[in-house]
Every structure is written in structure tokens, then in C-alpha cells.
Amino acid sequence: MHTEMDQEFWDRRYAEHRRVWSGNPNPHLVTTASALPPGRALDVGCGEGxxxxxxxxxxxxxTGVDISEVALGRAREQARLEDTAVAARVDWVHADLLEAPPEPGGFDLVSAQFMQLAEPARSALFSGLAEAVAPGGTLLIVGHHLSDLQTTVRRPPLPELFYTAEDLIPLLDGGWDITACEARPRSVADTEGHQATIHDTVLQARRHGPSHAQAPSAAGPV
Incomplete structure (x- = not known):
């Protein structure tokens, strides 16, 4: 399990494919962030950006963080195609957040999309991400739900990598409002090209306290 999640594995995976992901933003992130005032965001496992x-x-x-230097190189290349002002609003950081957790209370939005780690690494990562949310800020964790293993969509036969939103609630202290805790269905094509319904684990929570959302001139250390 641990070797699959290390930098060597992800660098190799990115190097073997011209593009790994679709290039489109994750829809649950779009829905959540569109309803929030812009501030400082942490994109965990930012991939190709x-x-x-x-x-x-x-x-x-x-602040876009990834364990893969190859992925970050692609993200930087993509950023160069953007408007200069847009590119300047992103700092790309190579880091393993299990080894170097993010800045406590430093972000108005912390987004972790499909970080499929086994325990105890999963709880360690997500606990650190919760600590990184500022007062009034939002934590968004999206993952593959355990029920996906019963569908025809390709998933690794490793149930320890899958989790429900309810599994994550104990990682939060009492200072949160839970705004989403569910398995959200969506339709995708399986390996045979047939439509299948899968479910995304979605936990969205707002930390108690007044929002201090702002966009500083430069991002501090992760």
C-alpha cells in the first residue's frame, strides 16, 4: 500500500501517460467554491492543475500541493497558458503532506479530491487538513465510496482505500458545522462503455468563527 502512494509511483504514472486526468475541475469543488467568497485555498494532490x-x-x-514532481511540471506548463494574473495567483509546492502537514489555520478552503489512502495514513492526512482550515473556512473532502466496488466501473480491489463521509466525522472536533455528509450518485461509463451509477463520498464542513477570507499578495509556507 505505501509503495503505491509514494513519489516514485506517481512520477512513474504521470510519465507513462501524456495526460492522466481530464483537465476539467472536479464538479463537487466547483459547486462548493462557487458559493464562497474567494480567499486562500489549498488544493491537495493538485495533479496536473x-x-x-x-x-x-x-x-x-x-497553493497547489502534490507529491509528484512530474505532475507539478505539467501544472506549471498549463499555468503558463493562462492569463498572467491567473498564473500569479497559484503557488505550486512539491510536498508530502503526511511528512509536512499544511499551515494550521492558514486556508479559507481546503480541498482534497479523491485522496485514496489506507489507514492510518488517511486519518493522519485528513486530520492535518482539518487543522489547516481557518475560522469560518471550509473543508471539502471527496473520495470514492466503498459501494463502487460493487459496480462495473474499474476500481482497485482494495476496500481499505475506500471510505464513507461518516467515517471522516470523528476526525473533526466540535467546532464545525457539517454542511454535506453523503454518498452522491453520478453516472459514468464503465470499461465496456456502458453507463453505470457510482457514488462519491462528500464531506463538507465549515469551521466555527468569523471568516477572514482574503487573497494575500503571496502565499506563505505550506
Whole structure:
């Protein structure tokens, strides 16, 4: 399990494919962030940069973090195609957030999209991400739901990588309002090209306290 999640694995995966992801922002992030005032965002596992750049176009100051140098190289290349002002709103950071957790209370939005880690790494990562949310800020965690293993969509036969939103609630202290805790259905094509219904684990929570959302001139350390 741990070797699959290390930098060598992800660098190799990105190097073997011209593009790994669609290039489109994750829809649950778009829905959530569109309802928030822009501030400082942390995009966890930013990959080729689609989410971070969408946030920057929407006025957010973004720190995009990934364990893969190859992925970050592609994200930087994509950023060069953007308007200069948009590109300047993103800082790309190479880091393993299990080894170096993000700045506590430093972000108005923390987004983790499909970070499929086994325990205890999953709880360690998500606990650190919750700590990184500023008062009044939002935590958004989206993952593959365990029920996906019963569908015809390709998923690794490793149930320890899958989780429900309810599994994540104990990682939060009492200072949160839970605004979404569910398995959201969506339709996708399976390996045979047939439509199948899968479910995304979605946990969205707002930390108690007044929002201090703002877009500083430069992002501090993660």
C-alpha cells in the first residue's frame, strides 16, 4: 500500500501517460467554491492543475500541493497558458503532506479530491487538513465510496482505500458545522462503455468563527 502512494509511483504514472486526468475541475469543488467568497485555498494532490487553475480564475489565491514532481511540471506548463494574473495567483509546492502537514489555520478552503489512502495514513492526512482550515473556512473532502466496488466501473480491489463521509466525522472536533455528509450518485461509463451509477463520498464542513477570507499578495509556507 505505501509503495503505491509514494513519489516514485506517481512520477512513474504521470510519465507513462501524456495526460492522466481530464483537465476539467472536479464538479463537487466547483459547486462548493462557487458559493464562497474567494480567499486562500489549498488544493491537495493538485495533479496536473485543473482545480487550482479554476480556483485562480475565480479569484482565489491557491497553493497547489502534490507529491509528484512530474505532475507539478505539467501544472506549471498549463499555468503558463493562462492569463498572467491567473498564473500569479497559484503557488505550486512539491510536498508530502503526511511528512509536512499544511499551515494550521492558514486556508479559507481546503480541498482534497479523491485522496485514496489506507489507514492510518488517511486519518493522519485528513486530520492535518482539518487543522489547516481557518475560522469560518471550509473543508471539502471527496473520495470514492466503498459501494463502487460493487459496480462495473474499474476500481482497485482494495476496500481499505475506500471510505464513507461518516467515517471522516470523528476526525473533526466540535467546532464545525457539517454542511454535506453523503454518498452522491453520478453516472459514468464503465470499461465496456456502458453507463453505470457510482457514488462519491462528500464531506463538507465549515469551521466555527468569523471568516477572514482574503487573497494575500503571496502565499506563505505550506
Amino acid at each position: 485543473a482545480d487550482a487553475l479554476w480556483l485562480a480564475r475565480s479569484g482565489w489565491r491557491v
